[in-house]
Amino acid sequence: MPTQDIRQRMNQRLAELYERHLALHEDKIVGYYTPGTGNHKPEETAESEHKRFAICLATTDGEVFYVGDHDRPFALQSISKVFVYGMALEAHGRDNVLKRVGVEPSGDAFNSIVFDERNNRPYNPMVNAGALATTDLMEGEDPAEDLERILGVLRRYAGNEDLKVDEDVFALEMGSADRNRATSYLMRSYGMISHAVEENLALYLRQCSVCVTSRDLAVMAATLANGGVNPVTEEQALASRYVRDVLSVMHTCGMYDSAGQWAYEVGIPAKSGVSGAILAVVPGKLGIGVFSPGLDVYGNSVRGIKVCEEISERLGLHIFADDAEDALLGPLNSGNGT
Ligand code: GLN
Numbered sequence: 001m002p003t004q005d006i007r008q009r010m011n012q013r014l015a016e017l018y019e020r021h022l023a024l025h026e027d028k029i030v031g032y033y034t035p036g037t038g039n040h041k042p043e044e045t046a047e048s049e050h051k052r053f054a055i056c057l058a059t060t061d062g063e064v065f066y067v068g069d070h071d072r073p074f075a076l077q078s079i080s081k082v083f084v085y086g087m088a089l090e091a092h093g094r095d096n097v098l099k100r101v102g103v104e105p106s107g108d109a110f111n112s113i114v115f116d117e118r119n120n121r122p123y124n125p126m127v128n129a130g131a132l133a134t135t136d137l138m139e140g141e142d143p144a145e146d147l148e149r150i151l152g153v154l155r156r157y158a159g160n161e162d163l164k165v166d167e168d169v170f171a172l173e174m175g176s177a178d179r180n181r182a183t184s185y186l187m188r189s190y191g192m193i194s195h196a197v198e199e200n201l202a203l204y205l206r207q208c209s210v211c212v213t214s215r216d217l218a219v220m221a222a223t224l225a226n227g228g229v230n231p232v233t234e235e236q237a238l239a240s241r242y243v244r245d246v247l248s249v250m251h252t253c254g255m256y257d258s259a260g261q262w263a264y265e266v267g268i269p270a271k272s273g274v275s276g277a278i279l280a281v282v283p284g285k286l287g288i289g290v291f292s293p294g295l296d297v298y299g300n301s302v303r304g305i306k307v308c309e310e311i312s313e314r315l316g317l318h319i320f321a322d323d324a325e326d327a328l329l330g331p332l333n334s335g336n337g338t
Contacts, residue, residue: 007065014055014067017310021292021303022053022068028302029294033274035075035209036172049293052276054214055307056289058222062231066215073211074291075169077273078110078126080154080207081134082246082254083220085125087153088137089242100192101125101133103249110256110274110299113183120190126253126271129183135204136193143203150207156237157223158216159230170209177201214277214289221279221287224269247281258298266308267318278304282317 032049054068088097099121106123108114115122115129122129140146147165155163184197193200212220223230224247228238238246250269255262262270270280276293278301288311292303312318 007063010057010065011067014057014065017307018053018055018067021307021310022051024303024306028296030297031295032293033077033276033295033299034172035169036176053292053303054290056214056218057311058215058218058231058287058289060222060226060231060285062222064215064218064232066218068214069291070215071213072291073166073213074275074277074293075166075208075273076154076210076212076277077208077275078128078131079217079271079273079277079279080150080210081126081131082224082250082271082279083153083157083238084131084138084150084207085134085249086238086242086246087150088125088134089245090239091139092137094242094245097134097137100137101130103252105253105259107257111179111183113179113186115187115190115192120187120192122187122192124249124253126249127256128180129187132180132184132187132200132204133192135207136195136200138203143199146203147206150203151210153237154207154210154212154220156230156233156235157220158212159219159233159235160212160216163210163212163216165206165209166211167209169211170206173205173209174202177205180204208273212277214291217277217279217289217291218287219289221281221289223287224281225283225285225287247283250281255300256298258296258300262305266305266312267320268308268312270308272300272304274299276301276304278308280308286317 054070056066056070058064102121102123104123111128122133124130125134138146155161187193223237227240228243229236247269250271253259254271268280268282272278278290280288290304290307292301294302296302
């Protein structure tokens with residue numbers, strides 16, 4: 001357990017990080033996501049959105065540190081893909097899931113309608129087409145049961161029984177889903193989706209519309225960092241043998257078509273969502289949840305990326321880094337390094 005002194009220093013560092021990035025220049029922000037309407041120019045929504053910002057860290061010891069709008073809810077959006085991929089692996093095993101969705105970075109945008117020509121599979125489960133395929137692999141009797149199961153799993157990851165679908169977000173998403181619908185029909189024509197397109201699409205968009213806070217997000221990330229066991233509640237959210245698969249795909253494909261740049265600069269598995277959230281995992285140590293709605297051209301949170309770059313740099317978290325500028329994380333995790 002960290003001492004009071006370490007906790008205090010950690011909170012100070014976070015407050016510093018927050019203040020510096022809050023002032024980040026808006027010229028880097030390309031848009032904000034508003035469900036149902038796509039990205040807007042900053043001027044249109046900047047007033048209410050641009051100051052929203054939270055950084056949250058959860059350790060595999062179950063300690064949680066946060067700063068900013070840590071209790072402000074936002075939709076998981078694409079981050080939900082991580083957890084549903086894990087469920088598909090648990091239900092069907094690696095080989096069967098691999099028949100439906102690959103593990104190759106696509107280099108294309110998250111909503112690309114391009115598939116692997118050799119086998120008609122979506123490139124990976126972190127782009128929309130891949131997530132439509134993993135959603136199709138849910139095994140409930142009907143979509144209502146599938147949704148309950150997905151919610152149950154998300155709640156275990158977060159240790160929060162209150163997680164639920166935001167019906168307003170869902171209605172807006174459903175009202176502008178033609179591209180995902182077109183992708184689904186194409187996949188169905190290839191035999192890569194077996195359920196009715198509308199049912200599967202609605203289940204996918206409902207999982208995207210589940211609301212969390214950055215605190216929830218950090219604990220979800222820490223659960224992945226902790227071998228699938230929530231470090232706060234000690235509940236198992238994902239069978240430990242599949243954690244490696246999920247993290248590998250996050251590492252190579254989690255940040256859309258800037259996944260390579262992210263792996264190069266930050267060097268830890270992560271997943272972003274167009275609501276402006278990033279979930280990042282430091283195996284054996286830490287989960288990071290950042291929320292800030294200003295997006296870059298790829299649909300990734302601008303402040304989120306900067307904050308993660310700096311945390312990774314200062315704590316030496318890049319998987320190929322050999323040094324840390326700041327030794328704080330060592331004592332924070334003493335006693336539990338899985
Ligand atoms: N609901 C969005 C979609 O399916 C999620 C996309 C995202 O976060 N990248 O288009």
